[in-house]
Amino acid sequence: MSPPDWSVLFVGVASVCGVLCLCLRCRGIRKSFWNKNLFMKVMALTEKPLFRIAYTLYTRTKLGYMFYKRQVKKARLRYPTGHSSAQSMEMNGIKIIPIPVLSDNYSYLVVDTASSMAVAVDPADPQTVEACLKEEGVSLEAILCTHKHWDHSGGNEGLRRLHSSCRVYGSAVDNIPGLTHPLSDKDSIDLGCLHFRAFFTPGHTVGHMIYLLDGRALGGPCSLFSGDLVFLSGCGRMFEGSATMMLSSLDTVSCLSDDTLLWPGHEYAMDNLMFAAEVEPNNTARENKFQWVLQQRAQKLCTSPSTIKEEKEYNPFLRSHSPELHRALSLQQDPSEDWTLFRARVLGELRRRKDIYKGR
Template structure:
């Protein structure tokens, strides 16, 4: 088991002293970047540590339902030897996933932030919900946990206890296995960085004679990765390496529809990547019809996702980085990731 305690901000008192220290610093240095960082830190803390976050989440649900009554994207189920994976579009760009064993009518849901469309999918399929697999605490992934737990009395809620998952009933540690019947076998991997308790879920393909499926939450997207809200670049790199170690045929089911934006950013970093350009053209066609772009495969991601290429000398040259004489390889790759994430944040905010 991994020791997690040192990475967690356990106390509200801790947050209070951080804010006080930051306010004092504001009076000493009126630096614009620091002011922006301070504002974003306070906003994030309010979202994740107070009831205001859930109120904001409910408003986002209302806004999304008004804007996209039928969901932000048109999706189709993927069926692998009797296992049906249904992406459920929720909020403005999130995906929840309903995973069904059609032989037993057992169902598992991943990140049901808006319970209404998820419940509608379960009822349409006529299946029995066994559990919620929650990747992390952010309301746009966990906001429907309690509602589904109330609706389906025996429903279990899995996640990492370090992340204060709403409705959590079954805390998970790194590499824990979760079995539902004889064909739905999941393994949880502890992947901090986006949050301190972020986990991803791998549906084992061996039990069904097909590829495995990775439900990656906000760790990895098509050609992208999540922001490092609660971890540094070294922590995030270790989590990305976990993904990189999985079988190339693994299907990737991310938590957001970010494909177009991510590939456009990747084009700025690696303009000569032919595979990336081909994928971008396909994604533009899909999104032009509001069609879902997932899943991709890890084999694909390793070719055009810059956040999985921190070892690439081509990427190092594109970023203008060189390994320092006294810098070990892992530290250098973490520095590459940090610079890449910095550029993506600027790209996203401009």
């Protein structure tokens, strides 16, 4: 491929910016442009130049922040009590509270009940998170941010204005809004009786991180806050990384203890399990989980947490080693092909099919 013509690219970006500005000024055009279904169709075209321009605008300019703010406003009107009903989980002095925000995101409060100290994970909507803090009667000590996308990081600075001593943790290479404490792979974060370990898991973004809450010292399971790396029966789109990079990040999750609880960043369970049925229709564990999810979602109930053991049974993105999955995808390892590279090829094909299937 020849080097890009930067003058043409600049004109293209400028043109898109102009169109976006016109859309913001024109009510009729604006309404159709910001339609989420249309936006998601554009987002699905990950290999197209226009997508790359749109993604850059979303992640690196005020236009992305404006889009995020509009989505927050719309979600508050559409889901005044949240898109799902979520139950908190309390075990041995630690309380985990899922907070439904936007149209399908989850933020989390992790509370040290003895000291009434709380940590927020990916506080996308600062107003909703602040309301939860007040309802629980706890103080916000820190924010753990998995990655830079506004639907995970958009509330960082707003909450810091309300809680000036609050620390914001995140990747040193992911341009996290309001970041005060940059992290590297396997760094520890100790806040009262809450002990987290951060893992560098690039692929969805260049600096994506996940956070493992150690529950063993308190006699309970660990909890993984996975952001957009891994969901119930799914994984995040590879916006800023290769399949090999994403595979390494997913292997980090697979190596955790089986009883680890998975708290993902989105409510994608229904779509993900339906896609999993396309590639592994005879997976009994998937079918059993799907029937449970159907019951949960019929009542708009949260489907988290699952466990790492469960995910390894039915999540195709954690099963790139499976001969059954290889056959379903009609993929075979070449005689001279490295096993890891073959698994990355399997993962890439899975992600390609998922992108076409639902655009997530």
